[in-house]
Amino acid sequence: MNISISQENYLKSILKLEASDGVATNQALAQNMESTPAAVTGMLRKLMKEGLIEYEAYHGARLTESGKHHALLTIRKHRLWEVFLVEKLNFPWDSVHSLAEELEHVGDEAFVNRLDEFLNHPVFDPHGDPIPDAKGVMRERPNLIPSNLAEVGDVFVVCGVVDSSSEFLRHLNQLGVKLGKSFQVYKRYAFDGSSEWKGNQGRLVTLSSHVSEKILIQLQS
């Protein structure tokens, strides 16, 4: 039962949509895969025949245990490669996604586990997303909230992002916002929801609400 690259990408997309919209329509999936509904139909049939999804027309697709396992292992590979690219090859965090997208389809489990060991079993990828363990179990990230929910005076650590697109990450680079850095909310402007943060050196950072909504933080006690 060999899974093709295309099939792996479908499984990943289905997993993603299951997490957000509950159940996906073929159209939503087509959009996510940058493909067409007609193409999706054929692929879903194939995935069903291989026991990777359950599928009923007009009622969306759900991953089976096996399908979920494969999807999570693919995500594991992806995120481990991102760690490798950023930590070992010194790529900036905004430029590793597409490379990891290629690398995630290479090699078998033994290989990935050696990579994991080489990287010292990292738990989060460079965007703060949790890395599933060797058995394909997604680690839970503890109580992160979008930064726009923090109130004036709150101190917090940046732990993740909701949007991992290069554009967004590059914007954060410019602001000097990165994972692990801590800030205090300094001001909030009611009229547009934008906020100002004070960094460690007292430097002020201004963020629009669109940006702060996509930054995940952990409040300090």
Added chain:
Amino acid sequence: MNISISQENYLKSILKLEASDGVATNQALAQNMESTPAAVTGMLRKLMKEGLIEYEAYHGARLTESGKHHALLTIRKHRLWEVFLVEKLNFPWDSVHSLAEELEHVGDEAFVNRLDEFLNHPVFDPHGDPIPDAKGVMRERPNLIPSNLAEVGDVFVVCGVVDSSSEFLRHLNQLGVKLGKSFQVYKRYAFDGSSEWKGNQGRLVTLSSHVSEKILIQLQS
């Protein structure tokens, strides 16, 4: 001008055949690619149209400068990945070829150059084969000879192999023969060409002529 995985593999095969048989027939190429002459015809046309080879029926194919460059960069990737797999992920040298074969088709030049830097610009891969530099220039290996040409009493260092198949390498593992290790020729049996080597700790190793022919060595003055 994007080159597909299949095309890259054809270029590699053509380069290899150019080095040995001079000019390759489609049939030789088909054999090398584990494919058929009919499949080769179509691909050679495509490669010619893209300026990667010169090709005339019944007279074989030659790489153009561009084609040679691409082939050498693919080999560079392959060998760098082999170094990574052996040195960083601790894979045995007899098991990295097929994985590297997959990895060699991933990523762009910037990526490979970062990998090269991370590995400290290695010059030889785990089988002793030279790694082309960033410009696609193959480094020359100095005066290596097959070990069966060494005479009784000669001291030498193992520097490479002609056959990188898992079976052969595993055989060398069993004999305790690896790159960098030095031996002295202890005996040679004229009737079948087999030889005995004495290792550093005085241990004796017996090699058939078929094996010693495939081991490349450098004589110690």
Added chain:
DNA sequence: AATATTTTTTAATCAAGCCTAAAAATTAAG
């Protein structure tokens, strides 16, 4: 319940790469 809207499927095509088997072309040998 009937109609309108959305969603999915079918049908016909395309493209890359590969296959087999038969035909054509070229080279080599007598």
Added chain:
DNA sequence: CTTAATTTTTAGGCTTGATTAAAAAATATT
């Protein structure tokens, strides 16, 4: 120079994954 052997090409198909456009089915709305 004619035949034999080799090599290459053509022809017809297969597979995977995609496409568009039209038809069919299900859901929603009135």
